[in-house]
Amino acid sequence: MPSELEKQLITAAVDGELSPEQGQAFRELLARSQTAATLYAALLADRERLRSLARPAAPQDLWASIQAHIPQAIPRAPKPAHPFRRALVPAGMAASFLLAVGAGAHWLASSQQPQRLAKNQLQQLPKDDLRLTPPDRLTPPMGDEQPDTESPEATQPVGPPMPPAVVVTNDAPPKTADSSPGPKPADLLTAPSFGSDVKAFDRVAVKLPLLSPFADFANSDSQNALRERLGLNAATRVDLFAKDSARAVELLTQAGKSVNLNLIVETIAGERMKRKMPSTWIVYTDALTPAEITKWLGAAAEAEAAPSPSGNVFGISHVLAATAHEQKETQQLLGIDLGLTKKLQDPPANAHISSKTLEQVTSAIQKGDPAKPAILLTYLPPLVRVHPALSKDVKQFHELRKDRKPGTVPVMIVVRPSNG
C-alpha cells in the first residue's frame, strides 16, 4: 500500500506537475511498487475519462439572453477611479463652504452700508419732524420668526434686505436714530441664506483629510498631527501611495515590530509580496492606540529615509475618517461587523476594580506587552475576493483579535501603487 507521501507523488505525476527531482523519485517508486504503478494507471485512466467527457455547447439562446441583459447591466466604475478622488470630495466641500462664508460676509458688509448711510441722513434732518420706523419692522422676517400678519409692512414680499426706511410725520413723538434697534447680530454660520425663509443651520462640520508626504511622518510635527487626527476619528483610513507597493508593504511589516505588531500575512498576499507583484494591499488592525500607530508609521518613514538605490518608496499619504464605505469593505474582507463608526466607550471612572482585574494586570506585567494582531490582505475588487470564511488566515486573525482595549482605534491602511 503506498504511503500518503507516495500517493501525493502519484497524483502530482497524474497532474503532470512534477519537478525533476520528484520525477526521479516517482520513477523509482513505480519500479519498486506494483500497487503504486496500478494506482497510477487507474488515476491516469480516470483523468482520460474526464477529458473524454462530452463537451456540450452552450445553449443556443445563451448568447442572445446575455446580450438582452447587457443594456440593463450598468458598468461599475472601478473603485477608486482616481487615487485623489476620495480627497477631492471633502476638498470640494470645504471650498464650497469657504465660498459660502465669503459670500455671506460680503452680503453682511454690503447690507450694513446702506444703514450707516441712512443714519447719517437722519442726523441731518430736523429731529422734531420725523419718526423712525425700526428697520426690523419693515424688512421681511428672518429665520424662525413668524411674519406679523397684522402689520401692513409685513406683507411686503421677501427679498433682499432693505435699508432702514424713514417715514416723516407731524403727529408722532420724535424719535432719534440712536433709539432704533440695530441690526440683529448675525452669526456667519447661523445666518439664513439670502432673502429666503430657509431655516438656519446650527453647525457645519467638515472633516478634511490630512495630506502629507509619507516621509514627513519621521518628523515630530507630522507625527503630532497624525496622532491628533487618529485620536479624533472613531476609525481611520490611511491611503499610502507607493512607487513600489510590495516594498512599501515590506517596510510597514518590518516597522510593525517597533510596536510589537503580530502581522498575519494572508497567503495570497504573501505570495504576491514574494513575487513583487504590483498590487493594492490593505492592513487592518484595531489593537493599537493612536500613539502606537504613529510610532509604527514613523518607524516605516524612518526606514524609508535610509539611503536606498531605488530612492523613495512612498509618496503622498491621506489620512481620513473611516466612513460607511470602509465599514462595508472591512465587513466584506474580514467577514464581521467591526463597528467602525462606533467609538469605544471608556470604562466609567467609578468602576470597581475586581480581584480578577488585578490578576490580569499582574499577569500582563509579568508577560510583557502582548503581540497586537493585524492582518495584511491583497485589496482585490469585490467580485474576485476570497470569502473570508474560506481563509484560514482571516480565521487566525479573528482568533487572536479579542475585545478592543480602551484607547485603541481601528485603522485601515491601504497601500496603492502609484506612478510617481
Add this chain to the structure above:
Amino acid sequence: MNNDERLWIAECLKGRTESFGQLVLRYQDRLYHATLRIADTPEDAYDVVQDAFLNAYQSLASFKGDSEFFTWLYRIAFNAAISQKRKKKATASLDTGRNGKPVAEPIDESHGVRPGDTLEQGEDEAKLHEAIRRLSTEHRAVLVMKDLDGLKYEDIAEVMGVPIGTVRSRLHRARLELRSLLEAGAETAGKPNQLTGDAAGSVQGVGTTQSHAE
C-alpha cells in the same frame, strides 16, 4: 491575453456593447462546459454563466489584464457557482422540517429523471458524472479546471483564490476520492478499496462532507 481580446475590451469600455458579444461568443461554450460539471443542473449552469458574463461586463473597467481574461471570467463564474450552491443549500434547509425530514416533495434522483441526464451519452459517462456530482464543490471544481480545462496549478490558484499548495492537495484528495467513488460503484459495497486504502463505506459521505483541513 491576445490582441483581439484587448481590442474588444477596449471597445466595450468605450460603450460598444457588441464587442462584449464577441467575448461571450468566444468563451461561452468553454465556460458553460466547465460550469456544467460544477453546478448541479444545466439550468443552474446556464444561470451561473449568464450571471458571470453580466458581472464581468459590469466590472470590466476593473480588469487590469494582469491575468488571462478567461481566468478572470472563470473566477467570477466559480464564485457565482459557489454562492448559488449556498443559496440553494439555505433554501433546502428552510424546506426541511424539525425532524430533519423534508417538508417539500422529495426530489426523485433516480437516473433518467434529472435534467442533466439528457447530457449523458453512455452508461460509463453517467457513472462518471454521478461520481463527480458526489464530490464536494471544491474538489469537483479543481478536477474540472485541471482535467477538463487543462489549467495549471498557478491558474487554478488564481481562480480559486487559494495558494498553489492547496490546489495540489485538493487535487490529490479529489483524485483519490473520485477513484474511491468509481470503485465503490463497481465493487461490492463495504469491501475495502484495493488501491486507495479507503473503505467503500466511508466514501458514501464524500458528497456531503466538506474537504478536510488544508
